[in-house]
Amino acid sequence: MSKKSKGQTIITIYPDWCKGCGICVAFCPAKVLELDAAGKARVAHPEECINCGFCERHCPDFAISVVPRGRKKRLPPELENGV
Amino acid sequence: MATPRKTKKQVLFAQGNEAVVEGALLAGCTFFAGYPITPSSEIMEEMARRLPRSETGVFIQMEDEIASMGAIIGASLAGRKVMTATSGPGFSLMQEHLGYACMTEVPLVIVNVMRGGPSTGLPTSPAQGDVQQARWGTHGDHPIIVLSAASVQECLEMTVTAFNFAEKYRSPVILLLDEITAHTREKIELPLPGEHEIFNRVVPSMPPEWYKPFEDTMRGVPSMPPLGSGYRYHVTGLTHDVMGFPTQQPDEIKALIERLFRKIDQFYTDIMLVDEYLTTDAEVGVVAYGSVARSAELAVAQAREAGVNAGLLKLKTLFPFPRPFVERLARSCKTLIVPEMNMGQMSREVKRVAASLTHIRTLNRIDGQIITPSQILKAITQG
Amino acid sequence: MSDVTELIHQYLRHNKKFPHVFCPGCGHGIVLGSLIRSVHELALSKDEVVLVAGIGCSGRIAVYVDFNTVHTTHGRALTFATGIKMANPDLKVIALMGDGDAFSIGGNHLIHAARRNIGVTALVLNNSIYGMTGGQSSATTPKGAVSQTAPFGHLEKSFDLVKLASAAGANGVSRGTVFHVNMLDRLIAEAVSRPGFNLVEIMSPCFTQYGRKNKFKSAVDMFKWLKTETSPLESWEQLPPEEKAKRLPIGTFLAGQEPGLEVLYGNLRDDLAAKEQPR
Numbered sequence: 001m002s003k004k005s006k007g008q009t010i011i012t013i014y015p016d017w018c019k020g021c022g023i024c025v026a027f028c029p030a031k032v033l034e035l036d037a038a039g040k041a042r043v044a045h046p047e048e049c050i051n052c053g054f055c056e057r058h059c060p061d062f063a064i065s066v067v068p069r070g071r072k073k074r075l076p077p078e079l080e081n082g083v
Numbered sequence: 084m085a086t087p088r089k090t091k092k093q094v095l096f097a098q099g100n101e102a103v104v105e106g107a108l109l110a111g112c113t114f115f116a117g118y119p120i121t122p123s124s125e126i127m128e129e130m131a132r133r134l135p136r137s138e139t140g141v142f143i144q145m146e147d148e149i150a151s152m153g154a155i156i157g158a159s160l161a162g163r164k165v166m167t168a169t170s171g172p173g174f175s176l177m178q179e180h181l182g183y184a185c186m187t188e189v190p191l192v193i194v195n196v197m198r199g200g201p202s203t204g205l206p207t208s209p210a211q212g213d214v215q216q217a218r219w220g221t222h223g224d225h226p227i228i229v230l231s232a233a234s235v236q237e238c239l240e241m242t243v244t245a246f247n248f249a250e251k252y253r254s255p256v257i258l259l260l261d262e263i264t265a266h267t268r269e270k271i272e273l274p275l276p277g278e279h280e281i282f283n284r285v286v287p288s289m290p291p292e293w294y295k296p297f298e299d300t301m302r303g304v305p306s307m308p309p310l311g312s313g314y315r316y317h318v319t320g321l322t323h324d325v326m327g328f329p330t331q332q333p334d335e336i337k338a339l340i341e342r343l344f345r346k347i348d349q350f351y352t353d354i355m356l357v358d359e360y361l362t363t364d365a366e367v368g369v370v371a372y373g374s375v376a377r378s379a380e381l382a383v384a385q386a387r388e389a390g391v392n393a394g395l396l397k398l399k400t401l402f403p404f405p406r407p408f409v410e411r412l413a414r415s416c417k418t419l420i421v422p423e424m425n426m427g428q429m430s431r432e433v434k435r436v437a438a439s440l441t442h443i444r445t446l447n448r449i450d451g452q453i454i455t456p457s458q459i460l461k462a463i464t465q466g
Numbered sequence: 467m468s469d470v471t472e473l474i475h476q477y478l479r480h481n482k483k484f485p486h487v488f489c490p491g492c493g494h495g496i497v498l499g500s501l502i503r504s505v506h507e508l509a510l511s512k513d514e515v516v517l518v519a520g521i522g523c524s525g526r527i528a529v530y531v532d533f534n535t536v537h538t539t540h541g542r543a544l545t546f547a548t549g550i551k552m553a554n555p556d557l558k559v560i561a562l563m564g565d566g567d568a569f570s571i572g573g574n575h576l577i578h579a580a581r582r583n584i585g586v587t588a589l590v591l592n593n594s595i596y597g598m599t600g601g602q603s604s605a606t607t608p609k610g611a612v613s614q615t616a617p618f619g620h621l622e623k624s625f626d627l628v629k630l631a632s633a634a635g636a637n638g639v640s641r642g643t644v645f646h647v648n649m650l651d652r653l654i655a656e657a658v659s660r661p662g663f664n665l666v667e668i669m670s671p672c673f674t675q676y677g678r679k680n681k682f683k684s685a686v687d688m689f690k691w692l693k694t695e696t697s698p699l700e701s702w703e704q705l706p707p708e709e710k711a712k713r714l715p716i717g718t719f720l721a722g723q724e725p726g727l728e729v730l731y732g733n734l735r736d737d738l739a740a741k742e743q744p745r
């Protein structure tokens with residue numbers, strides 16, 4: 001976990017699932033996210049992300065994923081089937 | 084209590100309500116939830132004593148009859164054979180969950196010991212006023228199995244049958260007794276082990292990923308795994324597709340509802356149980372159920388002595404209505420008499436199927452008193 | 467913090483349509499995420515979890531998650547849950563209900579489930595309104611609030627779910643919000659692992675049917691309210707009385723360790739069996 005170094009994450013937003021509620025945008029402490037013209041969340045400043053995890057845990061639609069850079073995006077095998 | 088010898092049946096002097104308990108335990112019931120109400124409470128009290136003394140038995144007194152139904156549905160989903168018992172006001176409270184059990188195809192047995200109604204009515208007097216409620220009490224179009232019993236011995240046997248039907252057809256089954264049958268004490272014989280066929284629920288026999296919880300089958304009855312056995316699926320009272328998920332698609336709605344009806348309809352011959360007494364040459368037929376059928380049997384015997392060719396069709400299955408038996412009797416009789424302790428609930432069914440075949444007379448009593456043999460005899464001799 | 471969303475995706479039913487039916491910003495989706503993380507954290511298998519849901523928007527959550535799921539009737543989820551737990555105490559039974567579900571129509575079942583201390587976790591998603599049926603008053607609609615059935619302001623008082631459940635005898639009682647998600651994960655995990663009956667009240671905003679009519683500008687606005695108007699129980703207790711009245715305490719209020727009814731019943735069966743052994 002790297003709270004000090006910024007921009008060490010890959011942020012993925014699934015626009016099909018995003019309902020544009022704006023929660024992630026409003027509360028992101030680093031102002032990484034914004035709503036685009038279509039009203040969907042968009043990663044505007046990935047370099048500012050401090051990997052706090054707020055957006056992931058508060059997206060009611062599971063439409064945003066934050067993964068540390070340099071690690072494969074897949075879950076480790078022991079998590080694959082949820083125990 | 085003495086252990087019964089293998090060859091000799093154990094004889095008990097029991098109430099109908101106690102016989103229900105014997106039948107339930109024989110059938111493999113291991114879970115009872117209920118709320119006390121006269122004249123059914125003895126069932127619950129005996130279950131409270133017996134179930135914790137069995138290996139896995141569970142008894143629980145719930146806060147009301149809605150909760151009792153919820154608890155037994157939950158336990159049935161978890162793999163138990165389940166039962167509750169009640170009377171009129173409690174039966175009214177059970178209707179919502181009765182519909183849930185129909186829709187989700189959860190096997191369970193409800194014993195309703197009928198007392199006088201409507202409302203609190205006559206708590207300690209017999210009646211048969213819940214017949215049509217048992218058929219149509221819960222909202223929405225649905226099939227249901229309703230049984231009855233006329234004697235203490237039959238209370239035992241029909242309880243076993245109720246469990247077998249519930250498990251075989253994945254359906255709630257209602258056993259309608261009346262206060263007389265429930266509280267009469269008489270000698271009964273406990274069946275020998277193996278004497279009654281006991282039907283156990285069919286569980287899935289394919290790997291979980293291939294299981295479709297509400298798939299149509301030849302029998303129309305899907306297999307049913309207990310919760311927690313690896314077959315994870317969704318149960319809902321909403322109209323659902325074969326995977327159990329809510330649907331609004333006309334073809335899926337139709338398929339579900341039609342299957343629910345078909346799984347009962349196509350086994351009418353298995354489910355419709357009657358006893359016929361002197362009907363082959365009968366000219367005056369009596370159609371009766373519950374304690375009234377016993378008065379009717381006596382009346383028919385007395386009528387025969389008096390030279391009238393009377394016969395009795397005793398309905399043990401009330402719904403699906405045993406239409407073929409009633410029609411056959413109607414064809415050979417100039418009159419059918421339908422005595423019952425209500426203003427005419429079963430006679431509606433008899434009229435529905437036989438009005439064009441014979442003359443139908445109703446004989447109703449709603450004063451909390453039993454219908455006597457002489458009342459029925461009088462009706463028979465009047466033709 | 468990572469892998470959160472990917473983990474959740476592992477628990478969702480892949481044959482269900484997403485995004486789910488809930489309105490934008492509805493707190494109920496966040497509760498689903500929190501529930502999944504808690505179950506994962508406790509290393510429970512999907513097979514041993516039974517999610518018993520009532521009727522309401524909240525109850526709709528059950529269809530989306532790959533546990534054993536039973537979507538029951540309005541207000542009665544706890545009665546089913548009681549039967550399931552008594553029938554098979556090895557299962558982890560979690561009842562998920564709305565505020566109307568659990569405390570209006572289902573109030574009687576709730577207090578009795580608490581009294582008999584059945585080993586079930588009750589998650590009550592409190593949005594102060596009947597969401598699903600279009601915004602009518604529930605037992606938790608605050609006095610003065612506007613609803614479809616209180617167009618001139620609600621005259622009745624609302625239940626304090628924490629006090630009610632505590633008084634009724636629940637083993638564990640806590641309150642969380644969908645803003646304080648880390649705390650919520652912990653509250654749910656603790657409730658599921660504690661014996662007996664445990665209730666978690668979860669403040670979960672409904673902008674569509676409640677916020678809009680009650681001076682909130684957006685769903686986000688309601689989340690801001692949760693952030694600023696609540697206090698962790700420990701700090702809330704230090705507040706002067708007039709401040710206490712204004713703020714909503716969140717955290718764990720009760721954490722009893724009494725065995726659940728299903729355990730007592732199992733013991734009874736064992737005792738009776740021992741007594742009936744010959745000699």
Ligand SMILES: Cc1ncc(C[n+]2csc(CCOP(=O)(O)OP(=O)(O)O)c2C)c(N)n1
Nearest residue numbers: 521522523524540564565566567596597598
């Ligand atoms: C017996 C019965 N009465 C009424 C309804 C209609 N109904 C469905 S959901 C609901 C209220 C839901 O409110 P709540 O429990 O707070 O859940 P929410 O939708 O707010 O999550 C009502 C009244 C019903 N389904 N069953």
Ligand code: SF4
Nearest residue numbers: 028049050052053055
């Ligand atoms: S993890 Fe999400 S909320 Fe946190 S800084 Fe990054 S984008 Fe913003």
Ligand code: SF4
Nearest residue numbers: 018019021022024059
């Ligand atoms: S919280 Fe989720 S749904 Fe809401 S705007 Fe952000 S990504 Fe979209």
Ligand code: SF4
Nearest residue numbers: 488489492523597672
């Ligand atoms: S109506 Fe309210 S509770 Fe229902 S989905 Fe919408 S926001 Fe959520």
Ligand SMILES: [Mg+2]
Nearest residue numbers: 564565595597
């Ligand atoms: Mg609500």
